[in-house]
Amino acid sequence: MARVLRLENETPIISQQLLLNIAEELKMPLLRIARANESSLFDDQMNLQSSEIIRTSTDNALKLIDNYILGIRLALEDASFIKESVSVSSVLYDAALDLTSLAKINGVELELNIAGKFAPVAVNREALHAALVSLGAALIEAIPAHENIQMKLQLATHRSRYGIVAGVYAQTKQLSEQTLKMGRRLQKTSRQPLLNLSHSNGAGVFVADSILNSMGLKLTSSRHHNLYGIGTILEPVNQMQLIT
């Protein structure tokens, strides 16, 4: 049975289920590292490819752990995570840079669509970046397991009537509100809570969810042109435009 540690005011702090998901999710990069290392011994030509897999998988595993910790620190209301004036486009740009190697080894083309001028938002930059990287990494690993969809992932931002949306988009209809809802519900009981989206337990999606929740934001589904995606809605702060 999953238990949740709580502060006196009953705010959930550490979900054992999320910790369990992360432990399970870390099997994959570790397996890749172990098998790539073994495979390089079979064949000299594999050395370069294997070292790329090992480096990227290690980085990805470390990021997942770091992002999980960040979610916990945010939930503990760590005062160092103050809101600041942030350009969503620049956060998406940095997230894309962080995800490039992972996309490459998974055969996924990563696109950045940050065209347009948007007002800054008041958010903690590090936390938003961590949530987008976590989400992006989970989807980069999920997309190649699907048949008949383009191996493309787009980090994009656009204006909606609720605010500025920052999200990760692909061609699959499985990036929907229903998938998210079902995933959150099944997270406590299933090995594959995002069954139609990911072959793993999609810990990265839930880590992003916990980071955004801790900042009072929501992970939600959204559409970008003809693509489906998940992301978050940020409130623009027009006064800040003067100081950025």
Add this chain to the structure above:
Amino acid sequence: MNILIIEPDKVLSNIYINAFKNLGLDIYIAKSAQAALTLADGYPPSLVILEIQLVEHSGIEFLYEFRSYSEWKEIPIIIYSCIPVQEFNNNWQILKQEIGIEDYLYKPKTNLKQLIKLIKEVTSKQSETIKY
């Protein structure tokens, strides 16, 4: 001789292709249960290596579907999965008897060398059967 590997992880499947290329076998990789059935139809496998955790249809669904075709009833299947067999509890024995599984290998505890050894054993048994 064709081997059908059902593996949703792109990086791992590339590693398998490289590791198995000198075995003298034709390797076919499917990332989903549906794709695996289509591949098996086009390139009848002598051995199937299966990850249980797949997108949409699970490996267990694949097993029942695969075995429902008479021509695939005797094809050896090795489960090579991230899920430890203990999670199946008693259901594993039922599954093993009903479906007929050659072996269940837990990925973190089975390296490529051990997997290759088992593939060689199973495929050499297959070749002997074909000779007789």
